[in-house]
Amino acid sequence: MTSIFLQIFINGLIVGLVYALVALGFNIIYRGTKVFHIAHGAIYTSAPYFFLGWVLLTGSTHFTNIGSSLFLGLVSAIVITCLLSALIELIVYRPHFMKGSSSVITFVSSLGVYIVVINLIAIFFGNTIRYLYPGLQPTLTFWGVRVTQMQVIEFIVSIISIIGFFILLEKSSLGRKIRAVSDNSTLANVLGISAKRIRVQVFLVGSLLASIASLLIAFDVGVTPFVGMSAVLTAAVAVIIGGVNSYRGSVVGAILLGLSQNVVIWFLSDQWKDAVTFLILVIVLVCRRQGLLSAKMRLEEK
Amino acid sequence: MSYMLYIVILIEIYTVLSLSLNVVVGYAGLVTLAQAALYGVGAYVATLLMVNLHWGFLPALLLAVVGTVLSSFLITAASMRFKGDYFILAALAFQVIVYSVINNWVTVTKGPFGIAGIPKPDLFGIHLDSLLTFSLFGLVITVMVGGLIYMVLHSAFGRTLQAIRDDEIAATTLGKKASSFKIRSIAISAGCAAVAGTLYATFITYIDPSTFTTDDSLLLLCMVLLGGTGNFKGPIVGAVILVLLPEALRLLAIPDSVSANLRMIIYGIALIVMMLVRPQGIAGKYKFES
Numbered sequence: 277m278t279s280i281f282l283q284i285f286i287n288g289l290i291v292g293l294v295y296a297l298v299a300l301g302f303n304i305i306y307r308g309t310k311v312f313h314i315a316h317g318a319i320y321t322s323a324p325y326f327f328l329g330w331v332l333l334t335g336s337t338h339f340t341n342i343g344s345s346l347f348l349g350l351v352s353a354i355v356i357t358c359l360l361s362a363l364i365e366l367i368v369y370r371p372h373f374m375k376g377s378s379s380v381i382t383f384v385s386s387l388g389v390y391i392v393v394i395n396l397i398a399i400f401f402g403n404t405i406r407y408l409y410p411g412l413q414p415t416l417t418f419w420g421v422r423v424t425q426m427q428v429i430e431f432i433v434s435i436i437s438i439i440g441f442f443i444l445l446e447k448s449s450l451g452r453k454i455r456a457v458s459d460n461s462t463l464a465n466v467l468g469i470s471a472k473r474i475r476v477q478v479f480l481v482g483s484l485l486a487s488i489a490s491l492l493i494a495f496d497v498g499v500t501p502f503v504g505m506s507a508v509l510t511a512a513v514a515v516i517i518g519g520v521n522s523y524r525g526s527v528v529g530a531i532l533l534g535l536s537q538n539v540v541i542w543f544l545s546d547q548w549k550d551a552v553t554f555l556i557l558v559i560v561l562v563c564r565r566q567g568l569l570s571a572k573m574r575l576e577e578k
Numbered sequence: 579m580s581y582m583l584y585i586v587i588l589i590e591i592y593t594v595l596s597l598s599l600n601v602v603v604g605y606a607g608l609v610t611l612a613q614a615a616l617y618g619v620g621a622y623v624a625t626l627l628m629v630n631l632h633w634g635f636l637p638a639l640l641l642a643v644v645g646t647v648l649s650s651f652l653i654t655a656a657s658m659r660f661k662g663d664y665f666i667l668a669a670l671a672f673q674v675i676v677y678s679v680i681n682n683w684v685t686v687t688k689g690p691f692g693i694a695g696i697p698k699p700d701l702f703g704i705h706l707d708s709l710l711t712f713s714l715f716g717l718v719i720t721v722m723v724g725g726l727i728y729m730v731l732h733s734a735f736g737r738t739l740q741a742i743r744d745d746e747i748a749a750t751t752l753g754k755k756a757s758s759f760k761i762r763s764i765a766i767s768a769g770c771a772a773v774a775g776t777l778y779a780t781f782i783t784y785i786d787p788s789t790f791t792t793d794d795s796l797l798l799l800c801m802v803l804l805g806g807t808g809n810f811k812g813p814i815v816g817a818v819i820l821v822l823l824p825e826a827l828r829l830l831a832i833p834d835s836v837s838a839n840l841r842m843i844i845y846g847i848a849l850i851v852m853m854l855v856r857p858q859g860i861a862g863k864y865k866f867e868s
Contacts, residue, residue, distance in 0.1 A: 312663040371854055379662045380609050380866045381853050384803060387796065388849030395839040395846065505792065509674075512667060544682075551678035554671035558656045561668055565659065 279420035284538050290427050292534025293434040297489035298507055299514040299526040300441055301482035306515065307458040308478035311369055312379065314386045316486055316511065317504030318393035319361050323487030324494035325397050325501075327353035328406055354487045361483035362476050364389055373475065390504070398501040407498040408491075426496045437488055438527060444481070445523065454478055506550060513553050517560040519567025528569055532556070583709040588821045590716035591778050594723050596802050596813035596820075598770030603799070604807030604864045605731055606763040607743035608661070611795045612653055612669040613771055615676035618790030620646045620772025621779040622680060625693050628780075635699035635780065643772045649676075650768035654761040661746075673795050681787040692786025699780050712781060719777060723770050728810065730766060739763055743864070800845045804852060806862020815861045 298320060305313045330349040368389055372382045413424040445451035453474050456464040461471040490499070490507070514533050518525025533553055540552045560567065599613045624642035627633040633641075657668030680687050687693070698707045699715065706712045730736055742749040742756045750756055779785050797820070805816020823844065827837040858865045 312666075368850055377853075377857075378866050380607075381857050383609065383663060383666065384866075385850050385853040387799075388846040388853070391796070391800075391842050391846030391849070395842040398839045399836055399843075509667075509670070516664070516667065547682050548678055551675045554674045557667065558671050561656055561660070561664070 280542075282419070283421050284542050285535065286421050286423060287427075288535035288538035289531060290423075290431050290434075290534070291538065292531030293438070294430055294489045294492055295507075295510055295514060295534050296527040296530035297434055297437055297485045298511040299518070299530040300438065300523060301485035301489075302508065302511040303515045303520065303523060303526045304445075304454065304458075304478055305482040306520065308454055309365075309369065309373070309475050310379065310382075311386060312383045312512075313482070314383065314508055315361075315364060315389040315393065316482065317506075317508030318390045319357055319364075319483045319504075320486045320490040320507045321394060321397060321499070321501055321504035322360060323353050323357040323490045324406075324408060324499040325401055326356045327408065327491065327494075328401065328499075350491060353491065354484065357487040358480045358483045360393075361479045365476055365479045369475075370472070373472075394501050394504060401501065403501060405498045405500045408495045413496075424496070426492075430492045430496065433488065433492060437485060441481075441485065442523070450477060454481075509550070510553055513557045517556060517567055519569045522567070522569045525567055525569030529567075532568075580709050583713045585821060585825060586713050587709065587716050587781055589818055590713070590720045591774050591781065592801065592817035592820055593720050593814055594774040594777065595771060595798060596805065596817045597724055597727050597810070598767045598774065599798055599802045600807055600810075600813040601727060601731065601763050601767040601770070603802055604809070604812070604862065605736060605739050605743065606760050607864070607866070608669075608760065608764075609666055609799065610653075610669040610764075611666060611792065611799060612673045612676075613767075613798045614790045614792070614794035615673040616646055616650060616768045616771040617775045617778070617794075617798075618680060618787070619649050619676060619768075620775030621785050621790070622687060622693075622775075623772070624776040625696050625779045625785055626686065628697055629693055629695060635697075635701060635776075639773065639776045642776050643769045646768045646772035646775070647765045650765050651761070654757075654764050658757045658760060670792070670795075673792055677787060677791055680790060687787070690787060692784055694784045696779050696783045696785070698783065716777060716781075719773060723773055724810070727766070727770060735759070735762070744867075797845075800849060803859055804845070804848055806859030808858065808862050808864025812859050812862035816859070819860075 298316070302313060302316050305311060305316065327349055330352055334345070334349070368385050369382060372385065409426065413426050415422050415424050416428065417423075445454065453464070453469050454477070456467070456469055457471050457474045457478075464474070465471050486507075490503070493499075493503070493507075510533055511530070514529035515526045516529075517532065518527070518529030533556065536552055536556060537549045540548050595613065595617060599610070602608050602610050602613075620642045623645040624638040627638040627641060628635070653669050653672045656671065657665050660668060681689055683689070698705065698712070700706070701715070704711070706715050731739070738749065738754050739759050741752075742754060742759055746756050778789075801816040801820040802813055803816075804819060805814065806812020823841055824837065827841060828834075832840060852859060
């Protein structure tokens with residue numbers, strides 16, 4: 277019996293860590309640019325499909341040639357995805373930033389971008405599920421807990437990415453600039469930090485995290501054009517329940533969601549996954565609206 | 579002819595829906611992604627009453643409206659303290675949870691199989707089973723709901739709602755309790771959505787959860803934002819576009835598999851362009867400032 281709980285815990289933790297990547301990306305964009313970036317879901321969906329496109333173009337039938345060429349494909353998929361997000365910022369969000377449009381207007385534009393990208397993908401690749409990894413994956417067993425090889429990779433890669441993200445944010449000069457622009461972009465501008473340039477860089481960083489996460493998940497369970505919405509909503513909920521002002525909170529929120537979703541999948545069914553995510557959101561919004569790990573803001577800071 | 583009538587009836591149903599959504603989006607200034615869920619609650623309550631308990635059309639409609647209005651208080655309970663992004667997510671929570679319940683509570687709603695055999699409305703001895711009579715009936719309902727919404731929004735209540743939308747703090751200093759007005763506007767919108775849901779259920783005579791998904795909420799929001807918010811022309815334009823666009827694509831002989839996606843791409847591009855050059859929509863008035 278304990279091994280079942282341990283199994284659920286491990287599965288939930290691994291999924292939660294991958295969600296944390298999406299959530300951190302969403303949060304850095306939300307704080308850095310004040311855009312509620314629903315199109316993050318489209319970015320999330322694009323990465324595996326760029327990889328699939330690369331596989332089809334180079335004619336390598338999936339993984340007959342694992343190795344440097346696979347690595348090249350992954351890197352180019354991630355780079356193209358990040359460039360797509362920079363393009364979205366330049367074409368769609370930049371004019372609203374310059375005009376000072378309200379948050380609702382940028383939100384709706386972001387929704388428009390999401391719809392366009394998702395449906396373009398669906399036209400080119402079809403609506404059905406595509407697998408990046410053919411066949412069953414080899415499994416490993418630790419202390420009665422069975423994990424697939426891919427899950428181990430997910431665990432390691434997401435831990436490294438999360439640590440990398442915090443180092444970038446807290447130790448590098450880019451991270452300092454991003455935090456400055458997040459706090460007060462006008463003041464940062466006055467002090468000689470180009471808010472426009474930082475905004476593009478914020479989108480690149482956020483999309484890098486999202487595309488890593490989506491490739492990990494796509495190798496594990498496959499990809500459809502519609503996975504992005506659920507992913508970005510889970511990320512947004514993780515950010516809010518963790519507290520918008522705290523990146524660590526986003527990680528905690530994402531892991532909490534991963535764990536609770538796996539508990540629900542085990543006891544009820546997969547169909548209730550999203551409902552539980554949003555139920556947790558409602559409970560947090562009603563009981564502790566500033567989020568789990570965030571201090572209450574003063575009115576003028578909001 | 580029957581094809582035209584079919585389209586007319588769909589336009590009527592969507593007009594009721596978009597007018598109801600406009601109350602919240604255009605007059606209260608709250609963007610919501612929960613309208614398809616409210617529409618679904620209305621449709622399911624009416625259907626269950628008519629199919630399982632053999633209620634007549636009017637009592638079922640009445641209880642559907644009451645039930646949906648009550649369920650809308652769940653949205654407002656969680657979301658009233660928020661504006662903008664947080665409000666959207668809190669309303670979305672309602673949408674996702676309602677959809678999960680409809681989809682999974684198989685003993686009552688039959689889940690993904692849906693409920694078939696919903697009777698056509700029977701009013702004062704007249705059985706509305708031809709398309710013509712149904713379209714006339716739909717027109718009467720649409721005009722009634724539209725008139726009701728018009729009266730509400732052009733009363734002191736509607737003006738206060740717009741005042742709160744435009745400057746919440748100023749309206750509060752004049753003694754208007756913002757949350758109370760917003761809660762009532764969402765309740766009115768929910769009641770009208772329930773009418774649309776009942777109309778839809780009795781017209782198609784079959785409902786399943788796939789009509790009430792988050793994507794449908796998105797589509798409804800697109801419809802209102804494209805048509806225009808904050809007046810009465812806009813939402814009607816939006817409803818007409820929403821119904822006619824897929825038919826137009828069909829006339830252009832675009833295969834069905836592509837046309838659904840193509841339609842969404844057209845919506846998406848229209849939304850992006852619209853927000854840049856004309857945020858109030860094609861025929862609307864409210865520009866989402868503040």
